[in-house]
Amino acid sequence: xxxxRRWPAACAFLLPVLGWPQNRPAQGPKPEADTGASETAxxxxxxxxxxxxxxxxxxxxxxxxxxxxxxxxxxxSGQLDDVLKSLTVLDLNGxxxxxxxxxxxxxxxxxxxxxxxxxxxxxxxxxxxxxxxGARLEVKSGPxxxxxxxxxxxxxxxxxxxxxxxxxxxxxxxxxxxxxxxxLTPAYSVRLLDPGLAxxxxxxLDIAAAEREPDIRRVTISTEGSGERSIFVSxxxxxxxxxxxYRIMLSSKGGQSPLLQGWAIVDNVVGQDWDxxxxxxxxxxxxxxxxxxxxxxxxxxxVIGMPESMNASPHTFQATLTTGLGRLAGRVTDASGAGVAGxxxxxxxxDGGAAGETRTDASGAYSFQxxxxxxxxxxxxxxxxxxxxxxxxxxxxxxxxxxxxxLEVGAVAESIEVNGAMPLLDTQSSSFGNVRATGSGAxxxxxxxxxxxxxxxxxxxYSYSLPNYDQARSxxxxxxxxxxxxxxxxxxxxxxxxxxxxxxLVPIVQSAIGAEKVSVWNERAGLARPLRALWxxxxxxxxxxxxxxxxxxxxxFAGEGILDPIRPDEKRLASYAxxxxxxxxxxxxxxxxxxxxxxxxxxxxxxxxxxxxKKTYTFRNEDSAPRAVIVEHPVRAxxxxxxxxxxxxxxxxxxRFRVQVEPKQTATLVVEEARPLDSSFAVTNLDAARLEVxxxxxxxxxxxxxxxxKVLAQKSxxxxxxxxxxxxxxxxxxxxDDQQRLRENMKALKGSAEEKLLLQRYTQQLNQQxxxxxxxxxxxxxxxxxxxxxxxxxxxxxxxxxxxxxx
Numbered sequence: 001x002x003x004x005r006r007w008p009a010a011c012a013f014l015l016p017v018l019g020w021p022q023n024r025p026a027q028g029p030k031p032e033a034d035t036g037a038s039e040t041a042x043x044x045x046x047x048x049x050x051x052x053x054x055x056x057x058x059x060x061x062x063x064x065x066x067x068x069x070x071x072x073x074x075x076x077s078g079q080l081d082d083v084l085k086s087l088t089v090l091d092l093n094g095x096x097x098x099x100x101x102x103x104x105x106x107x108x109x110x111x112x113x114x115x116x117x118x119x120x121x122x123x124x125x126x127x128x129x130x131x132x133x134g135a136r137l138e139v140k141s142g143p144x145x146x147x148x149x150x151x152x153x154x155x156x157x158x159x160x161x162x163x164x165x166x167x168x169x170x171x172x173x174x175x176x177x178x179x180x181x182x183x184l185t186p187a188y189s190v191r192l193l194d195p196g197l198a199x200x201x202x203x204x205l206d207i208a209a210a211e212r213e214p215d216i217r218r219v220t221i222s223t224e225g226s227g228e229r230s231i232f233v234s235x236x237x238x239x240x241x242x243x244x245x246y247r248i249m250l251s252s253k254g255g256q257s258p259l260l261q262g263w264a265i266v267d268n269v270v271g272q273d274w275d276x277x278x279x280x281x282x283x284x285x286x287x288x289x290x291x292x293x294x295x296x297x298x299x300x301x302x303v304i305g306m307p308e309s310m311n312a313s314p315h316t317f318q319a320t321l322t323t324g325l326g327r328l329a330g331r332v333t334d335a336s337g338a339g340v341a342g343x344x345x346x347x348x349x350x351d352g353g354a355a356g357e358t359r360t361d362a363s364g365a366y367s368f369q370x371x372x373x374x375x376x377x378x379x380x381x382x383x384x385x386x387x388x389x390x391x392x393x394x395x396x397x398x399x400x401x402x403x404x405x406x407l408e409v410g411a412v413a414e415s416i417e418v419n420g421a422m423p424l425l426d427t428q429s430s431s432f433g434n435v436r437a438t439g440s441g442a443x444x445x446x447x448x449x450x451x452x453x454x455x456x457x458x459x460x461x462y463s464y465s466l467p468n469y470d471q472a473r474s475x476x477x478x479x480x481x482x483x484x485x486x487x488x489x490x491x492x493x494x495x496x497x498x499x500x501x502x503x504x505l506v507p508i509v510q511s512a513i514g515a516e517k518v519s520v521w522n523e524r525a526g527l528a529r530p531l532r533a534l535w536x537x538x539x540x541x542x543x544x545x546x547x548x549x550x551x552x553x554x555x556x557f558a559g560e561g562i563l564d565p566i567r568p569d570e571k572r573l574a575s576y577a578x579x580x581x582x583x584x585x586x587x588x589x590x591x592x593x594x595x596x597x598x599x600x601x602x603x604x605x606x607x608x609x610x611x612x613x614k615k616t617y618t619f620r621n622e623d624s625a626p627r628a629v630i631v632e633h634p635v636r637a638x639x640x641x642x643x644x645x646x647x648x649x650x651x652x653x654x655x656r657f658r659v660q661v662e663p664k665q666t667a668t669l670v671v672e673e674a675r676p677l678d679s680s681f682a683v684t685n686l687d688a689a690r691l692e693v694x695x696x697x698x699x700x701x702x703x704x705x706x707x708x709x710k711v712l713a714q715k716s717x718x719x720x721x722x723x724x725x726x727x728x729x730x731x732x733x734x735x736x737d738d739q740q741r742l743r744e745n746m747k748a749l750k751g752s753a754e755e756k757l758l759l760q761r762y763t764q765q766l767n768q769q770x771x772x773x774x775x776x777x778x779x780x781x782x783x784x785x786x787x788x789x790x791x792x793x794x795x796x797x798x799x800x801x802x803x804x805x806x807x
Contacts, residue, residue: 248534258534326370341361509542513537602799610677718790
């Protein structure tokens, strides 16, 4: 019993309180979901099912109704959420659908709140008793009987003999005003003296008991019409994912192609038998989600306190400036095509309310700039002309709506009705005119000729025709499989029967397939030996869904594996066993290669060399049959293939090479790759020693060598000029120092006997030094000019250097 499972202590207490025997479960009323179907409602059978890989299924029911009759479809609560957001119902023979109903139930916590008992979903015994505070009770504990109103239930801790116990005490307020407290022992009993309280506790147990009822939610579809009619129902519902599994049968006999046999595992858990249904299995996962639409939803609203004063001062609001973005324009003319000036033009919305009014100008033109978007009705009146009404005008969108109106001569009281747009869809009947449903779902499982004028035997033993059903659903040619955009479908050619609660293995593919038996070696997989695999070429013309596969070779099980989805004509490796007869090993070698290319541009010299790596794979075949080995070598960024080995196939991460290994023989595969290595030098920093290294290593050719030697010669000339300039600067500094010494000596000669003679001598030396300084200045200016010219010439030479040499 669910009550005892969720609230054991509380339910054990309540059963004797309510007078129910403790040896049987409480029987509550059936849940709301079970009482939603009409007594006269009949079930409607499933006729078509399409199962998807994302865990949903598309279901079509087709049945019959007579006059005013209800039909039902049963679901679980989980399925009902999907049904409510996808249900489509059509009365196909002139009747109409008057409503769709289903059983609903508030969440458990909301139902408990409605009982006005302070109980949660999992109350303890003390919480149960605490919720009865204020109620009149009679408590028996052994020979003691207490009567009164429940005051409180308290839990206290008792320590006795080193053991700690939690004891509950119940306090009552007796009729004489005395407060009495008693310990709640295992032998106590409580009787409710308030009749209304017992009913509410009974309702609580009803809620608990209802949760163990079968989870059935019946959807009742009400129809109205005359005579016998056909009714169509479709929806999506959560279903188990269908699985694909394949068998690949190999034969050692020459000339026989491998046989591929595909099966699908289908589970019927929707609660209704599938009796001769059209079954489609769709590989792909269209977007789908779960939304709890069948569960009553409560939102949390803010609690606003009462205002202190309800008096509010008057308030005014601005007038409407723009009512919408719709624009409508046109011209009003008479029978001759001349414009009618001053005509009254009014626009009314779909609700009949006025949306705008204007008058035509001298040429008969009118325009509205801010109309509400949607269906509009235009009314034009003018003296001497009949009133003209244009209905069904669609206003809105990015383009301006335009409607010209021609008035006919007559009294204004006379009216002319003009239809301004295509008729709207009639929602009261199943006729859709030229409307055609499109999309991948509508194409699933449809036979080439549609359902035509009827189905043999009809539904339930009667005949019917579906003239409107073909218009409601598009038809495509049926095949074993068909492409549906990003999806593809397996359509069973014969109807299938699967009882509810059972599963079935249904065939989906049986065709010859291209398959080559190979061995696959991938060193990075970490396996000791290569894998036995089939290199499949999907020659079936069908898209094969992903799934498991088993390999049968000469009527013997050879292994199994997993297959990803394969499109027609696509090749795919699929491993199924370990190749115990093939041994594999590998060896790496790396070497630096000489410079293979030199480029000079914008003053930078770049030398490209290569680091070459060789991967040698060695295989030994101990079997008496040859082996075709597929080696998966990693694709590495920045590496280029060298040598003679070329892959037979390349994926995003691997290059696949083929090696043939004869019986009892050893074969090798050498995969040579090169990684470019660039070294760059600024030509301005090049010196003679580095150039000699280039020449000695033959990493440049002769024309480039001559060009670089010219650069070095210019750099040497610049260095010589800089050296001369430095020498003159040093001489000037020396003269300046000597002049400072002479001036100091001249100051010291004042008043001495040698003053006159030495002054003449020092003055003569100073004159000579000044002459030399003047000459040095002229030389320095010339050297600076020559140096700038030499530097400019070097810069031009370097800038003009442009070489691209392959060595």
